Amino acid sequence: MKRDNELWLTHLKSEGAIQHQALSDLRDTLINSLRGTLWNGALIDDAFLEDAVQDSIIRILERLKQFEGRSQFLTWATSISIRVAISELRRRRWKDVSLDKLISDAGQVPERAIDACPEPDVLKEREAIIKVMYGLIHSSLTEKQKTALLAELKEMPQDEIARHIGSNRNAIYKLTHDARKRLKKGLEAVGYNITDIKAIFAN
């Protein structure tokens, strides 16, 4: 059955056979969408897809009142199912990675942050900005901001950072956003504006 947004909402909010059929159709659509997009046969199998879609449908029903019809219902529902499925894949990929170890860098030889730069003047400016930046990271960020920002730079997903520090993805985004604002303000306070930074780190 082809449904427009209104019909999807009506059927999902109804009871009995009508709701059952709508849920079954939604499930089939989401399974097909995720299979077509994520399938790789290794990490993603039928059981994974079934679990992800079941979790997705629960979340979709919980948020049904928030759907304002600004997109197709199935596009909106798919965006939720993609977040559910990808979050689970990220969790599996990162579950054995220690946050402390990731951000400590203990014993690592730092890769030069300024190599491959042909212009001596630019090189000098990059070094100066990086020095200020390290200083700002230590002096102007809270421990939580520093941890979240460094983990993010090392590509740990926000959901995983949140799991390690007992928080959630939105709170981690706020932490790193606040950290970025402080670093930006600190750089501007010593005379580096965004245009300078973009130009100096352009290549």
Add this chain to the structure above:
Amino acid sequence: MSLSKKEIDGLMQLISLTKNEEINCEQCLSSVSEFAELELTGKSPSDALKAVEHHLSICTECHEEYLLLRSVIRKMND
């Protein structure tokens, strides 16, 4: 603490994109379907959707999810 060249470049890129007001991942999720559909029609985003566009330029995870969503919409439209 040491950061690699890639990490320093990433940080500078993030700082250069930083705005005082940014939407979070949940707010992005509530509008990304509208943004993706609009983007595929080639139309310009409204001011509200520009906040989604900006969030996607900052947030790696939301951007990854958005690319997958776009791919699903394309397949649905085929």
